Amino acid sequence: MLPAEDVGVPASVGSAIPDLALNRTIPLILAVALFMENMDSTVIATSLPAIAKDIGTSPVALKLALTAYLVSLAIFIPISSWMADKYGAKRVFRTAIAVFALGSIACAAAGSLGGFVAARFVQGMGGAMMTPVARLVLVRSTPKRELVSAMAWLTIPALIGPMIGPPVGGFITTYFTWHWIFLINVPIGMLGIWLAGRFLPDIPAEGAGPIDFPGFFLSAIAASGVVFGLSVVSLPALPPSVGIAAVIAGLVSGYFYVRHARTRTNPLLNLKLFANPVFRTAIIGGSIFRIGIGAVPFLLPLLFQLGFGLSPFQSGMLTFASAIGAFAMKFLAPTTLRLGGFRNILIASGLLSACLIAVNALFTAQTPPWLIIAILVVAGFVRSLFFTSTNALTFADIEPAEVSQATAIGAVAQQVSIALGVAVGGSVLEMAAYFSGHAIGADSFTVAFLAIALISALSVVPLLKLAPTAGNAVSGHRLADPEEPRQPV
Numbered sequence: 089m090l091p092a093e094d095v096g097v098p099a100s101v102g103s104a105i106p107d108l109a110l111n112r113t114i115p116l117i118l119a120v121a122l123f124m125e126n127m128d129s130t131v132i133a134t135s136l137p138a139i140a141k142d143i144g145t146s147p148v149a150l151k152l153a154l155t156a157y158l159v160s161l162a163i164f165i166p167i168s169s170w171m172a173d174k175y176g177a178k179r180v181f182r183t184a185i186a187v188f189a190l191g192s193i194a195c196a197a198a199g200s201l202g203g204f205v206a207a208r209f210v211q212g213m214g215g216a217m218m219t220p221v222a223r224l225v226l227v228r229s230t231p232k233r234e235l236v237s238a239m240a241w242l243t244i245p246a247l248i249g250p251m252i253g254p255p256v257g258g259f260i261t262t263y264f265t266w267h268w269i270f271l272i273n274v275p276i277g278m279l280g281i282w283l284a285g286r287f288l289p290d291i292p293a294e295g296a297g298p299i300d301f302p303g304f305f306l307s308a309i310a311a312s313g314v315v316f317g318l319s320v321v322s323l324p325a326l327p328p329s330v331g332i333a334a335v336i337a338g339l340v341s342g343y344f345y346v347r348h349a350r351t352r353t354n355p356l357l358n359l360k361l362f363a364n365p366v367f368r369t370a371i372i373g374g375s376i377f378r379i380g381i382g383a384v385p386f387l388l389p390l391l392f393q394l395g396f397g398l399s400p401f402q403s404g405m406l407t408f409a410s411a412i413g414a415f416a417m418k419f420l421a422p423t424t425l426r427l428g429g430f431r432n433i434l435i436a437s438g439l440l441s442a443c444l445i446a447v448n449a450l451f452t453a454q455t456p457p458w459l460i461i462a463i464l465v466v467a468g469f470v471r472s473l474f475f476t477s478t479n480a481l482t483f484a485d486i487e488p489a490e491v492s493q494a495t496a497i498g499a500v501a502q503q504v505s506i507a508l509g510v511a512v513g514g515s516v517l518e519m520a521a522y523f524s525g526h527a528i529g530a531d532s533f534t535v536a537f538l539a540i541a542l543i544s545a546l547s548v549v550p551l552l553k554l555a556p557t558a559g560n561a562v563s564g565h566r567l568a569d570p571e572e573p574r575q576p577v
Contacts, residue, residue, distance in 0.1 A: 113287055114225070114226060114229055114230070114238070114287070115226055115230075115238040115239075115241035115242045116241060117280070117284055117287055117288060118181075118222040118223075118225060118226055118242055119241055119242050120276070120279070120283070121181075121184075121185055121188075121218050121222060121277075121280045121284075122218065122219060122222055122242065124188070124273055124276050124277065125188065125215045125218055125219065128192070128211070128269070128270070128273060131256055131257035131260075131269050132154065132257065132269065135260075135261040135266045135269055136150050136151070138261050138265075138266045139204070139266050142266065143198060143200055143201060143203075143204060144200070145200075145201040149201060152201070152205050152326075153201075153205050153208040154208075154319070155316060155319040155320065156205045156206075156209045156212065157209070157211060157212040157215070158212070158315045158316070158319055158507060159209070159312045159315060159316045159319075160208070160209045160210075160211070160212025160215070160216060161212045161216045161315070161503055162308070162311035162312040162314070162500070162503055162504070163216070163308040163311065163312045164212070164213050164216035164217065165216045165219075165220055165311070165496060165499045165503060166303075166304065166307040166308070166311065166356055166500055167299070167304055167356065167496075168180070168216060168221055168224075168495070168496055168499065169224070169357075169492035169495055169496035170299055170492075171217065171221075172220075172221050172224050172492055173492050176290070176291060176292060177224050177228065177291045178284065178285075178288050178291060180217055180221050181217070181218065181221045181222060181225060181284055181288070182281050182284050182285060183217070184215075184216075184217030184218040184221060185214065185218060185280045185281050185284070186214070186277065186281060187210065187214030187217070188211055188214030188215055188218060188273065188277060189214075189273055189277030189278070190210065191208070191209075191210035191211030191212075191213070191214055192270040192271065192273035193270070193271070193274060194206070194207035194210055195207040195208060195211065195270040196268075196269075196271050219499055220495045220498075220499040221495075222242070223242065223479070223495050223498075223499070224491060224492055224495045225288060225289075225291065226238055226239070226242055227483050227495070228291050228488075228491060229288075229289045229291065232484075232562050233561075233562070233564060235480050235483065235484075236421055236422045236425050236476065236477075236480045236562060236563060237418075237421065237422045239421075239479045240417065240418035240421040240422070240472075240476045241418055242479075257269060260272075297354050299356070300352060300354065300356040303345060303348055303349065303352065303355050303356035303357070304356050306341050306344055306345035306348055307341075307345050307356055307357060307500075309337060309338060309341035310338050310339070310342035310345055311338065311503070311504060312338070313336075313338025313339075313341060314335055314338035314339065314342075314504055314508075315338075315504060315507045316331070316334045316338075317330075317331040317332065317333070317334030317335030317336075317337075317338060318331065318335065318507045318508055318510070318511035319331070319507060319510075319511070320334065321335075321511050321514075321515065345357075346359060356496075357493065357496055357497055357500070358490070358493045358497075359497075361486070361490060361493055361494055361497060364485055364486070365553075365554075365555075365558075366484055366485040366554070366555075366558050366559065367482060367485060367486060367494060369481075369550050369551060369553065369554050369558075370478050370481040370482040370498075371482065371497065371498060371501050373434065373438070373478060373547045373549075373550045373551045374474075374475075374478035374479075374482075374498075374501070374502075374505075374547070375502070375504070375505040376505070376543065376544075376547040376549075376550070377438060377441070377474060377478070377544055377547035378505040378506050378509060379505050379506075379508050379509040379512060379540075379543050380442065380509060380540040380541065380542075380544030380545075380547070381445075381509065381540075381544060382505060382506035382507070382508070382509020382510055383509040383510055383512060383513025383514075383536070383540045384445060384448070384513075384540070385407070386509075386510045386514065387448075387517065387533065387536055387537065387540075388403075388406075388407050388448065389403045389407060390517075390528075390533070391448070391451065391530075391533045392406055392407075394528060394529075395453065395529065395533055396453045397453070406457065406460055406461065407464065409460070409461040409462075409464035409465050409468065410464045410465070410467055410468030410471070411468060412465050412468060413464070413465040413466055413467065413468025413469035413470075413471075413472065414469065414471070414472035416465075417468075417469045417472040417473050417476065418472075418476075420473075421472075421473055421476050421477070422564075424473065425477060425480075425562075425563040425564070425565065426564040426565055427565070428565070429556060429557075429558075429559070429560065429563055429565035430477055430480075430481050430554065430558055430559040430562075430563055430565070431551065431555070431558060433473065433477055434474060434477050434478065434481070434548075434551050434554070435548050435551050435552070437470050437471075437473045437474040437477065438544065438547045438548045438551065439545060439548055440470050441467065441470045441474055441544055442542070442544040442545035443541070444463060444466060444467040444470065444471075445467070445537055445540060445541035445544055446537060446538055446541035447463055447467075448537045449533065449534040449538050449541075450534075452530065479498075480559070480562055480563075481558070481559050481562070482494055482498050483562075484558065484561065484562040484563075485558070509540070509543075512540065512543065513536055513540055516536045516539045516540070517532050517533065517535075517536045520532040520534075520535035520536060
């Protein structure tokens with residue numbers, strides 16, 4: 089067994105972690121639950137017309153259900169770290185899967201817009217706990233030298249889910265009924281609960297203190313206000329003025345939360361972690377990158393369907409190519425980071441990803457499908473390498489007692505940046521069409537892809553200040569002193 093300090097958990101926990109943590113079982117179990125969540129969040133988009141017709145509403149109004157899910161995530165993710173510390177990460181993770189499955193049943197049984205929106209909110213409560221708590225379990229049960237490989241496996245569902253969601257949703261809705269989009273989560277959830285109970289290590293609760301209710305209230309308004317506002321602006325089921333007002337309310341609450349956290353001994357989200365330069369760089373660089381990348385799953389299907397006239401299924405089969413590259417990455421990420429180190433790999437993958445996004449602007453209806461697929465495979469590989477690297481770097485220099493806080497902050501940053509990415513992509517697309525005087529067409533997508541490519545490239549700026557040796561204990565990269573031994577990956 090490795091010493092507890094190498095595992096990244098307190099000594100009292102390290103002795104309880106089985107050798108199973110050294111193989112792929114733990115990240116694969118966690119990845120199954122995250123795959124269910126990530127696919128569910130995108131599969132619904134293809135089925136909106138069928139669901140709207142069945143429950144007697146319009147597809148535009150039903151987009152409120154998408155927003156309700158995102159708002160629920162934004163509200164409850166900040167409290168996930170406290171829940172895990174209070175009741176134990178394994179117990180919270182299994183409960184979160186159960187809540188998500190119950191929300192899925194409620195979605196399938198919904199017969200009205202209000203009922204469907206409420207059911208999606210319940211699903212979001214489960215999803216808010218699944219993602220950050222899964223990452224918390226992984227970090228606390230994995231040796232640092234194995235963290236990159238484990239994160240690679242955990243990153244896969246976040247990339248594959250959104251890619252296969254549209255074709256799967258179209259297939260189920262076409263050949264079965266939309267209800268099975270949600271009911272299929274029940275057996276998957278039951279399997280996940282059993283596997284988690286059977287194989288995940290029992291990480292004891294950390295003895296969290298009383299919950300920071302003022303901080304929870306302020307953080308909930310801040311995160312949900314920004315996410316809700318950006319969602320309304322980018323997917324206008326409500327007047328844009330409502331979205332703008334929500335964003336303003338979120339920013340104001342965020343300002344007051346920062347003031348509150350500075351005076352609180354144990355705030356809900358401890359912003360003092362940003363004093364750690366490695367953690368700060370990983371969060372800021374990753375967030376900027378996700379703003380650009382977050383728009384790609386939104387823009388590509390629209391380009392293929394509106395610009396090229398492809399069916400939703402054909403579009404989904406093309407975008408699925410990115411998942412192939414993402415899957416291939418998991419085999420090479422540890423070796424790549426060991427050879428290049430976090431700083432070099434992040435800068436290279438960030439710039440290359442931005443260039444590949446810009447290449448999307450050159451796609452036309454005459455572009456050979458094999459060429460589009462080849463470019464998307466490479467893009468998926470490079471993008472997944474960046475995600476895996478930033479996710480691992482987030483915890484590279486974090487003390488064991490700070491892991492839960494780092495997990496929650498990272499999850500909040502991801503949700504806000506992805507929502508901002510979709511809003512930016514949609515807004516640029518609309519503005520390009522407005523100034524051209526024509527409906528959304530190929531030229532509009534060219535402008536949008538170039539804009540988000542530039543944003544993704546800007547993620548490299550904070551990474552330039554990262555120390556060359558940052559995260560070496562995790563990556564196994566050769567240290568500055570050539571005589572100092574490095575850990576194998």
